[in-house]
Amino acid sequence: MKMSNMLVSTLREVPAEAEIDSHKLMLRAGMIRKMAAGVYNYMPIGLKVLKNVEDIVREEMNAAGAQEFLASALLPAELWQESGRWDVYGAELFRLKDRGSREFCLGPTHEEVFTDIARNEIKSYKQLPVNLYQIQTKYRDERRPRFGVMRSREFIMKDAYSFDKDQAGLDLSYDKMHDAYVKIFNRCGIDAKCVAADSGAIGGSNSAEFMVKSEVGEDDVVFCTCCDYAANIEKAPSTPDVAETEELKDMVKTETPNARTIEDLVKFFNTTEKKFAKTLIFNADGKIVAVMVRGDREVNEVKVSNALGGVVDLNMATAEEVFAATNAKVGFAGPVGIKVDALLVDEEVSKMFNFIVGANETGYHLENVNYGRDFEGTVGDFRNITIGEKCPECGGEVTIARGTEVGHIFKLGTKYSEAMNATFIDENGKNVPFVMGCYGIGVTRTMASIIEQHHDENGIVWPLSVAPYHVSVIPVNIKDEAQMEIANKLYNELRAMGVDAILDDRNERPGVKFKDSELIGIPMRVTVGKKITDGEVEFKLRDGEMEVIKIDSVLDTVKAQFEKQGVRL
Amino acid sequence: MKMSNMLVSTLREVPAEAEIDSHKLMLRAGMIRKMAAGVYNYMPIGLKVLKNVEDIVREEMNAAGAQEFLASALLPAELWQESGRWDVYGAELFRLKDRGSREFCLGPTHEEVFTDIARNEIKSYKQLPVNLYQIQTKYRDERRPRFGVMRSREFIMKDAYSFDKDQAGLDLSYDKMHDAYVKIFNRCGIDAKCVAADSGAIGGSNSAEFMVKSEVGEDDVVFCTCCDYAANIEKAPSTPDVAETEELKDMVKTETPNARTIEDLVKFFNTTEKKFAKTLIFNADGKIVAVMVRGDREVNEVKVSNALGGVVDLNMATAEEVFAATNAKVGFAGPVGIKVDALLVDEEVSKMFNFIVGANETGYHLENVNYGRDFEGTVGDFRNITIGEKCPECGGEVTIARGTEVGHIFKLGTKYSEAMNATFIDENGKNVPFVMGCYGIGVTRTMASIIEQHHDENGIVWPLSVAPYHVSVIPVNIKDEAQMEIANKLYNELRAMGVDAILDDRNERPGVKFKDSELIGIPMRVTVGKKITDGEVEFKLRDGEMEVIKIDSVLDTVKAQFEKQGVRL
Incomplete structure (x- = not known):
């Protein structure tokens, strides 16, 4: 065109x-x-x-x-x-x-x-x-x-x-x-x-x-x-991090005023996130479900949904729903005595020792809680894998x-x-x-x-296979009859070959035409300028250097790019 | 395929x-x-x-x-x-x-x-x-x-x-x-x-x-x-039928019990439809408009709408609206004393003499009504042209x-x-x-x-230019290896030529295949049967006679059809 x-x-x-x-x-x-x-x-x-x-x-x-x-x-x-x-x-x-x-x-x-x-x-x-x-x-x-x-x-x-x-x-x-x-x-x-x-x-x-x-x-x-x-x-799938074995201690209820996030609690107990098990409460198609993961882990909602037989609407429970399940404000949920339709326990949590959980009482947490002794639930993989964990196929590290x-x-x-x-x-x-x-x-x-994969600071760099046009033929000066004649001839010959060429015959400065051609991302550019007196034009790949080539080699040069990129003409 | x-x-x-x-x-x-x-x-x-x-x-x-x-x-x-x-x-x-x-x-x-x-x-x-x-x-x-x-x-x-x-x-x-x-x-x-x-x-x-x-x-x-x-x-545009000149008679109000349609009235007055002018009442974007055409004519709503400057919603008036305009039941509307926002009078009506209209009183009509003397309105072309009227270009008859x-x-x-x-x-x-x-x-x-334009009793007869497939290659017996080989060869050669061919290799009787090919409307059919022993197949255009042709002339025969129908291969 x-x-x-x-x-x-x-x-x-x-x-x-x-x-x-x-x-x-x-x-x-x-x-x-x-x-x-x-x-x-x-x-x-x-x-x-x-x-x-x-x-x-x-x-x-x-x-x-x-x-x-x-x-x-x-x-x-x-x-x-x-x-x-x-x-x-x-x-x-x-x-x-x-x-x-x-x-x-x-x-x-x-x-x-x-x-x-x-x-x-x-x-x-x-x-x-x-x-x-x-x-x-x-x-x-x-x-x-x-x-x-x-x-x-x-x-x-x-x-x-x-x-x-x-x-x-x-x-x-x-x-x-x-x-x-x-x-x-x-x-x-x-x-x-x-x-x-x-x-x-x-x-x-x-x-x-x-x-x-x-x-x-x-x-x-x-x-x-x-x-x-x-x-x-x-x-x-995640791989449970197995905690070092400890002797089971007696469970203790501790007042934790103003400490509701894991961050607050880490400070309060002067320990690490790994010592906690979070209990998150969801509304899963109307059922109230609690999910436990280690303090530094993220719940994987898809795994949770699948474990429940496929959930259409999985949402965090409201404060009212949390209160109904725990008899406490948000931030104090725990597995001991919780009233829910299902309690899902990440396998990692089931292998921890003497950990800290919410006490289901506003302002309190429980220390030295242990799975099996203090509570039970459905154990499985309910968390996101993290960087550095084991690949489920080869055991190597994942990223x-x-x-x-x-x-x-x-x-x-x-x-x-x-x-x-x-x-x-x-x-x-x-x-x-x-x-x-x-x-x-x-x-x-x-x-x-x-x-996203094919651009630079000047615009798009289309692969030839999907480019809007294959070649842009740019006469430097549209008032120069000789330039226009050669530009038109190349344009028509390229089109006759099946190449989708455009002729930039607009009355604009060459700089504007080059910029547009680069922005639109046309893979090849043929510039017809003063060098035609030597029988030459400039050829430039969108992501390559400018070369001076003979006018009568333009068609072959273009054809070679199609072959190189495996695109049918 | x-x-x-x-x-x-x-x-x-x-x-x-x-x-x-x-x-x-x-x-x-x-x-x-x-x-x-x-x-x-x-x-x-x-x-x-x-x-x-x-x-x-x-x-x-x-x-x-x-x-x-x-x-x-x-x-x-x-x-x-x-x-x-x-x-x-x-x-x-x-x-x-x-x-x-x-x-x-x-x-x-x-x-x-x-x-x-x-x-x-x-x-x-x-x-x-x-x-x-x-x-x-x-x-x-x-x-x-x-x-x-x-x-x-x-x-x-x-x-x-x-x-x-x-x-x-x-x-x-x-x-x-x-x-x-x-x-x-x-x-x-x-x-x-x-x-x-x-x-x-x-x-x-x-x-x-x-x-x-x-x-x-x-x-x-x-x-x-x-x-x-x-x-x-x-x-x-319609051309007004100019009635024979008559002397204007005095307007008369006549009781017309039970006569409300033109048909009833023609009987009652023992005359023709041409002696009546119908007054139709519309709601045009909320305005009440009456339109008069001769008793045997149809109102052209598009012309009416254009005369009113473009109407979005043009509907027949309701009985209530008719009553408000005429103080009468539906069937007795007329131009004399009607209360409407506009009265449009077809030019033909304006040239009639001593015609009959509704009296705007339930059960009555007026005889000997004349435009200009008894009522006035906007005169124009408000009716459909009819068969036999004059062509607006050459004056010939229209159909x-x-x-x-x-x-x-x-x-x-x-x-x-x-x-x-x-x-x-x-x-x-x-x-x-x-x-x-x-x-x-x-x-x-x-x-x-x-x-609609290309079918017969057996199915569609596609022009080659839009046909879903160009050629149907039908082996008569798919268990016959020689037939299948030739059918496959022709199918592949046709496709290589750019012809969109199908090979009917279904395990069905030839009759079923022929019927499907005709119903779908494939323009050409090549039947590969027993004649292959003589180097021959049957060729049939969807709307032509069956011919026996040489196997090695199939490609040329198909190509000739493309040329004949002006379709590029």
Whole structure:
């Protein structure tokens, strides 16, 4: 395209609304504009990148044998009532009514729809396996939309759903999707690590996330420093730190006025956090649950939820609920005599000696408490792993980094097919539920993640595979006929080769054109200036040095970059 | 693709929910499935056609210099309040609130969004013209969704918005879109006629619709039998039928018990409908308006609305409102002594002599009424043109046919840019509003219209340009290794040529495969059977006769079809 005909919306200033690099650059390069909190318009350059990412996803999904489908975004409540999610999905669901007062939601995910399609269209095991996917707009009314399209309320997702006749089939479908995802993220030029994940509220048996490391990521990812192990902190098992054996002392109630936090108590008792066991009280779908971890540990809510058989709403208990359970103000809860529906004790706590806990009496704590002698509960892993703990695979040390989830693959099993009575006739003539998997990629988030990994102080540095344009041809002086003639000729020849070139024929200074080209992140730049009298132009990779090359070698030089980066022309 | 891996959802039975051919065939061919009233899922085969139509639209829009954009479907109320449409857009608008109780709608059209983008991004006349388009999901809560995707509540539309510095620029942008639309519908293989249309509630100065003739169309289109004139009936001007001159007689009040309809009155007075003038009473945005047309004519509400300066809500008056205006029951309204905010008199009525009207008294009519002597009002064209009237262009006879609108091009002028203060700096350094045009194509409706024009008793007959697959390769006996080898070879060679071929390797009888291929509407079929021993296969165009051809001429035969139909390989 000729830039004189384009709506170029680059900004020199860094917009105040943006916090992270990808968001700033998407605004500055004129890729997106905000419509409302977490709702964006895609400007022409942004949409071009989005379509390129979509095409990569589409090609790899098709190559893996999946078929593209397109479901409605407007979903009737009845379908969600059938799966049981209508009532449990909270404020994240955009709900609305039509003119006849029938209830709908805007789909945040489409398990119900695809399960419904399968039960209507697939009758026999002979038709299996089937993998259907779509690239579609999703809606989630996030409590805190932020970071541009990284966490938005309207976003584009590729979601796929596989239907198999048995677990072995699902395993195969899952592995195919895993491999397709590796290819997709590779082709997009991002380093996305596949990490073990918890199955979460969506249900099912096995799941992995594709994470990109990012300081602004919303997940903690545990990596082994020795082996390939990687897992979401939600999932990574902790290893109990075994305290040195002590003789059991008599339990003592001690007045601890004004000391309610672990910090206060450490001072008061002049000891370390490790000598305490915290008792945190939750409301888990209406049940009151206490969870004990060592004073320096963090409760892992996913592990807690799973131990309780899957909790939809897990919240810290209110002061009233704490009082009902402990007969004390917040800050004095402990396991001895507590009135709760369940008491979960982190394994580490069960192996401590003579530790300090709240006394369930305002202003008091108990010293020399011991598990088994003084209280009992459900022992398990209820805390987050910490840096330096043992890798569950090799025993090496783990480290933790922030990450952003760009993809998720998930063995759902029969959770939805059973709930929605989605069955097929198997080899024995019996009606059995589909064994399902689901597989998501945040397409708009992937686009932002590519920028997070590919930018510098001047702008975006697109991998060729997803770049909005491949080559920018810049005549230095548009009033110079010879320069314009060569620039036009190169532009047309590149386009005839299948290269998506732009000609910056705007009446602007070369500096402005260079800055725009770098900000937008076009991988190659051909500058047509005075050197044409020597038959030469300047060639520059976005992240390389400027070289002077012969005019008649431009096409080959560009072609070589496509070959080098493995991008088809 | 190999059909053994495809989700094939063809139906032998005609689904009860469908009334028109395209809807029946889209269901039977497994292209769409209903999710809710007017809300559909696109199955793999349906989506392939949809994408093909989209690609044609995209190519021609790009060729016309438009740039693709993607706006959110979730639109904040504020933007619609600015244009004034939030309060006047009725029940068709899906409205919802987010978790913070902020109001949103699901966009039924995007004038506000694109005007907002233009005012933020375009500063100077130097950047003009700009034409931005999107292919996007739209939402309209239709009172009566029907005919499948022909009139649905969630549908895909291409909408474009042009921004020019003046009317001459808009004229050029509009003409470019007209030409692009002609190419698009031609390439899609449908006969769509460009007809003059009313500007309607959307406002503006000039507009045309692309209509396909259809018995189930929701518009009446007026065609001249002599020249090229074509217009929506909303727009086509009528020509007053001039009655023979009579001497004015004295007005007489006559008791007409039990006669309230024109039919009753024709009997009662033993005369013809042409001797009556009907007085219809409307509520037009709260004002009470009476409209008079000859007894055998129909009021044209669009003409009425335009005469009143644009009415948002035009409804027949209630019995109470009629009584307030006429002091009589419904059926006795007339112009003499009526109490209304406006009295609109069709020109034809103003030229009648000694006609009969309601007396504004229950049970009475007035005879020998004459315009000018007995009452006065605003004279104009307020009725529908009828078959046989004069063409406004050439004076020939017009005819009327039902049609479905697949596209609409529209000169908006400065309606939105003025309302939303969207201005740029012109050559003289002055801030002036953009001169806008908007241009829509119903993409999903176009797909259905193609089927309406291309089907037979066995199924769909896709034009090659939009067909879900180009060629179906059918081995007669999948257990015959020689047949399978040749079928596979042809399948692979066709795909290597860029032909989207499918191999029907399902374990089904040939009859089933032929039926599916015809129902889905694949343009070419290559049947690999016993004749391979003579080096031959059967070749059949979907709408042609079966021929026996040499195996090694298959590729050329297929290629020739692409050339013949002008479709690029």
